[in-house]
Amino acid sequence: MGHRKKKAPRRGSLMYYPRVRARRITGRIRTWPKVTGPPRLLGFAGYKVGTTHVVLIENRPKSPLYGKEVIREVTIVEVPPIFVYGIRAYIKTVKGLKTFTEVLHTSLPKYAERTVSIPKKTDFSENIRKIEENLDKINEIRILALTQPHKSGLRKKTPEVLEIAIGGDNIKAIYEYAKSLLGKEVRAKEFFSEGLLVDVTAVTKGKGFAGVVKRFGVKILPKWHKHRKGHRVVGAISTGHPTMLFTVPRPGKMGFHQRTEYNKLILKVGENPSEINVAGGYLHYGLVRGDYVVIAGTIPGPPKRLIRFRLAIRAKEKQLQPPKITAISLSSKQGV
Numbered sequence: 001m002g003h004r005k006k007k008a009p010r011r012g013s014l015m016y017y018p019r020v021r022a023r024r025i026t027g028r029i030r031t032w033p034k035v036t037g038p039p040r041l042l043g044f045a046g047y048k049v050g051t052t053h054v055v056l057i058e059n060r061p062k063s064p065l066y067g068k069e070v071i072r073e074v075t076i077v078e079v080p081p082i083f084v085y086g087i088r089a090y091i092k093t094v095k096g097l098k099t100f101t102e103v104l105h106t107s108l109p110k111y112a113e114r115t116v117s118i119p120k121k122t123d124f125s126e127n128i129r130k131i132e133e134n135l136d137k138i139n140e141i142r143i144l145a146l147t148q149p150h151k152s153g154l155r156k157k158t159p160e161v162l163e164i165a166i167g168g169d170n171i172k173a174i175y176e177y178a179k180s181l182l183g184k185e186v187r188a189k190e191f192f193s194e195g196l197l198v199d200v201t202a203v204t205k206g207k208g209f210a211g212v213v214k215r216f217g218v219k220i221l222p223k224w225h226k227h228r229k230g231h232r233v234v235g236a237i238s239t240g241h242p243t244m245l246f247t248v249p250r251p252g253k254m255g256f257h258q259r260t261e262y263n264k265l266i267l268k269v270g271e272n273p274s275e276i277n278v279a280g281g282y283l284h285y286g287l288v289r290g291d292y293v294v295i296a297g298t299i300p301g302p303p304k305r306l307i308r309f310r311l312a313i314r315a316k317e318k319q320l321q322p323p324k325i326t327a328i329s330l331s332s333k334q335g336v
Contacts, residue, residue, distance in 0.1 A: 011216040011249045019215075022258040026160050026306050027201045033313040035167025039177035041143075043164040044191040044309045046079035046293065047152055048202070048301050050282040054267070054294070055327040069326060074267060075295045076276055077307050078288050079188035080151040083109060084181040085116060086144030088163065089131050100138055103127040105183040112146055114158045131175065141166055141174050143181060147306070153286045160306055167311070188291040189269060195322040196266045197312035202301035206256035216249035259300045263315050267322055268294035278330045294328075 012019075032042050054074050058065045088102040104118050104127075131138065142165045149156040168174045192198075212218040213232045221231035238245040270276065273288040281287040284303040299307060312318055 021256045022203045032165040036169045039168035039174045042311045046077040049076040056323040056325045059323040078152045080148045080290045081185040081187045082145040089138045090140040092139040192269045195320045197315045199310045200299045201260045201308040204300045205302045207254040210254035211251045212249040265296040
């Protein structure tokens with residue numbers, strides 16, 4: 001650490017290295033959990049509305065407040081139905097999964113033209129036959145879906161394209177399930193349930209250009225001495241040859257990073273927006289107009305940000321007994 005007489009811990013965490021801005025605002029899920037049993041969707045998507053608080057009855061036996069009413073911060077996410085417009089089949093190679101073929105629904109909604117274009121030479125029946133004849137070679141089947149933001153409280157028409165895996169242990173049953181969804185809408189209640197544990201992936205709020213104090217937590221030097229060259233700076237920035245050490249805190253852009261939070265508990269799955277809408281709408285979002293979920297705690301991203309959900313990949317139990325909610329705050333002064 002330069003001129004220091006004793007060692008000091010490094011600044012920042014290598015857990016999030018490199019601190020670069022996300023490539024896309026929709027986020028990306030790279031790994032899906034292994035699920036046995038009947039086929040089921042492993043993911044969904046929605047739009048962050050904001051945060052509020054609820055009064056619930058604590059149901060953890062080891063908690064000192066067990067059986068009593070407690071206040072918990074929660075996040076509300078609007079989850080309009082998604083439209084399934086394609087099926088994609090993968091085969092396993094030495095270099096990982098490789099696309100075998102895909103089947104695209106020929107008649108798409110009008111709003112889909114903003115994002116998706118179907119090739120003119122697409123043969124729907126031929127691609128279906130190709131998948132059915134090679135089910136023994138196919139390793140994984142996923143659906144291609146479009147979000148429907150026009151059915152939410154957003155002033156937005158352009159949908160996002162999602163690829164969602166399907167869990168199960170029988171590839172033929174998975175294919176039949178995916179085929180049954182093709183060209184149809186999937187509502188949130190087909191994926192979410194109260195007490196379900198999910199992983200949440202989103203792009204965090206962008207904070208612009210920031211110095212080393214805000215970006216890495218560097219200690220501010222005393223203002224009465226040792227600040228001739230600044231007191232919100234790094235004292236020594238390592239050698240310059242052959243190159244500066246990457247561990248040295250430097251100013252730069254902060255935020256807009258993709259982050260995943262694990263094991264978030266679904267407290268409520270609702271279809272009636274009047275149960276949670278506040279007078280005048282949520283700050284920076286507006287009114288919820290469709291299906292929604294209430295999640296315990298906070299999640300990354302500002303209001304209106306696309307939130308991607310995945311069935312919990314690290315949880316020992318996928319389903320818990322949710323606590324009973326006795327009241328939801330509908331105050332117009334909501335935090336975000």
